[in-house]
Amino acid sequence: MSGLKPMDAEQLRENAHKMVDFIADYYKTIEDFPVLSQVQPGYLRDLLPDSAPTYPESLQQVFDDIQAKILPGVTHWQSPNFFGYYPSNSSVAGFLGEMLSAGLNIVGFSWITSPAATELEMIVLDWFAKMLKLPEEFLSAGQGGGVIQGTASEAILVVLLAARDRILRAEGKEALEKLVVYASDQTHSALQKACQIGGIHPENCRMLSTDSSTNYALSPNVLNEAISNDIAVGLVPFFLCATVGTTSSTAVDPLLELGKITKSNGIWFHVDAAYAGSACICPEYRHHIDGVEEADSFNMNAHKWFLTNFDCSLLWIKDRNALVQALSTNPEFLKNKASEANLVVDYKDWQIPLGRRFRSLKLWMVLRLYGLENLQSFIRNHIDLAKCFEDLVAQDSRFEIVTPRIFSLVCFRLLPPHNDETYATKLNHDLLDTVNSTGKIFVSHTVLSGKYVLRFAVGAPLTEERHVLAAWKLLQEEASALLAPL
């Protein structure tokens, strides 16, 4: 054997201390980088060799390459000037949890492969359900329970499969082509992808129209009508995905009314609160998920706006058996006493992959090292900053707020001169492009009722009022420059 000692404790100690300093220094200087990477497609190919090295290189060489070649190609999601998409915020606690998880490097597919991984996940998901005041049926003590998925896409997929297989067990598998899924046209594209994967016919996916009259929330009447039409022609409604905090504009579907409809029609009701779920730990925002009592499953991403490093998507379900019946396998080589005796949860049967990381550690550490009260303040602060930005936009008559702000996202646009709506898209597209090209901030966009709209999402862990003010100043300046020649 060569001299390679791949897991020598002292080598780990020495080198990992260096990595800690590298990462701490990165955060110290994070504002010096362009927020949105400014490299050109294919930039890295010429900077790296064509093949893996035959002999070892030093950690210093790797650090030098990270600094010179990798960091220029990074879009800095943790920068205080990152206002694009939704946040994916990190924290010291979340980072420490990731370190420990990577250090232990267990693969927790079955309880026996590390009981603590399964049990801590159950406990912490129960804690979180209580913080959100979810109904008791979502707790692990009864027939339900929580599980950490990688992403909301996977959460939607697994509940869609649970719902699909539940109805196919009742109706026979030939019914697949008759199954109909409902959601608003604001629903995340993950639903469409889940339908495609699960073999739901694309023409049976009802992406129901919304508009500004409901602030882009799904109308119960529209849903009712769609269901009636489908039943009339012999189709089988089976799944509704409602959203609390849509990706484009934080629209909130009316859960209570939608839930009554799904209940009376025997439809699986999933609530996707990937982004806005975090806000619901504050009593004053909890009402946005009123009606979750009616839901069969509920999802929020702790990795978005809850300081838990990516990935950590929380899914609760009332009938865990539905999930297990759709996703379980029981090969001989994984059989063990605890599983056979049905004494334990084996999370492999609640998810797509077999293997899984010890992700509950980071969420547990976020909750313990910060505490509920600090976490509520953290959310409120971001919402206050978004409100501050909204007020600034509202004071500048060249701009308009496109939908009322609900959480920490502001949807706005530059009004086209002379109400020239055909010019509006180009103008706002150019504004987006110009500000992002400065590298000083990163903002993203969407389209609402045909309008090209800028999205300003507050949520990075280092964002303070001064960053929001500077971002607004930059937007104003670039807007002035764009409008000047007209």
Next chain:
Amino acid sequence: MSGLKPMDAEQLRENAHKMVDFIADYYKTIEDFPVLSQVQPGYLRDLLPDSAPTYPESLQQVFDDIQAKILPGVTHWQSPNFFGYYPSNSSVAGFLGEMLSAGLNIVGFSWITSPAATELEMIVLDWFAKMLKLPEEFLSAGQGGGVIQGTASEAILVVLLAARDRILRAEGKEALEKLVVYASDQTHSALQKACQIGGIHPENCRMLSTDSSTNYALSPNVLNEAISNDIAVGLVPFFLCATVGTTSSTAVDPLLELGKITKSNGIWFHVDAAYAGSACICPEYRHHIDGVEEADSFNMNAHKWFLTNFDCSLLWIKDRNALVQALSTNPEFLKNKASEANLVVDYKDWQIPLGRRFRSLKLWMVLRLYGLENLQSFIRNHIDLAKCFEDLVAQDSRFEIVTPRIFSLVCFRLLPPHNDETYATKLNHDLLDTVNSTGKIFVSHTVLSGKYVLRFAVGAPLTEERHVLAAWKLLQEEASALLAPL
């Protein structure tokens, strides 16, 4: 706003240094823990509070709880005495890569969200393909390319979906119920799960019988016959999953002959080398994937036996468009110049979830900090240790080697006294239970042709000859004790 500074660079530095020491100390003392956790189901519930804390706790309190409450519930996959399942080995380089990935905490779904994440992944997968001498069509320069999936389960699922949708585009979606999947009965349960998810009818999944005459490899004749029978009754063969290194016994399916059959029948040919793929970087083991030229897709897990911390499953595909056509979405809020101009790869369209971590960093660091030559020695050393164990077993007439050892797994069992085969299962089950209950080693099991068989897989990063010798001694002692009263 409260005083919470969730991403303060100096707080990160101070606390992460403590975590480094905690993890380094863990590795220093890892042999002191029972390898298989000895806790009882539900042990943790009583040790932790019922709800999340309102106020912050200290890092020291968390460390104390990890030591006292979490570690007893951990099964120590990195222990040198872990011989169960297949390894999921970690390394200093892999750990450093995880740290950096968690530190940057980017979400690399589209190129623009961190160009370096996409481009490094393409480059490192090209490096790896060259190390394995995969055919050129798997490299990113042509129509193919590599991608990091979380697990082999996800790799199998995405290629099954790509194959399914390719044939349904040709045959019409009504053909779904006629699609037939082929594999040996030794194939990982992930295939069955993927079929279930993708709506392949269970009665159209041909898990073809194998036995000791081929050392549990799939016979081309058996495959040919099955395909002919299915075509004769109007079914549509569309997918073969072959395995190089099956989970039970490291059986190697004959890729070259199987590939000819799939080619002449227009069947998608996937090769799952999740475990044994790592060995194929050594010239003397590369012949086990001869015939991969015929495959449409190929998968191996760098997180199993390649020192790259979990998760990191490598998938190559010859026709990346097939994957993208099955899995792409294009919502407005993610549109950007580089993607619209088709200048870049957006890996979101190669996988189930939308979000993805910067996982290529850890693989890149493993390759650079160790180098190909050291990695080959590392693999060879484990195979030598397994051979050493095999020799020891062969010398003890109370035991038998059940299948010839090919890589670093030894399948063996205790022979029942008086050839009492009905007693053999209980005897070996008891032996497994007894040795695992000591906490000194962890070994797992399988069943081959009705025989209950013990599996001894060498692959943890700290395993040395002395650990293998001690494990054998323990097995012999416990066997003597079990046999004594007879």
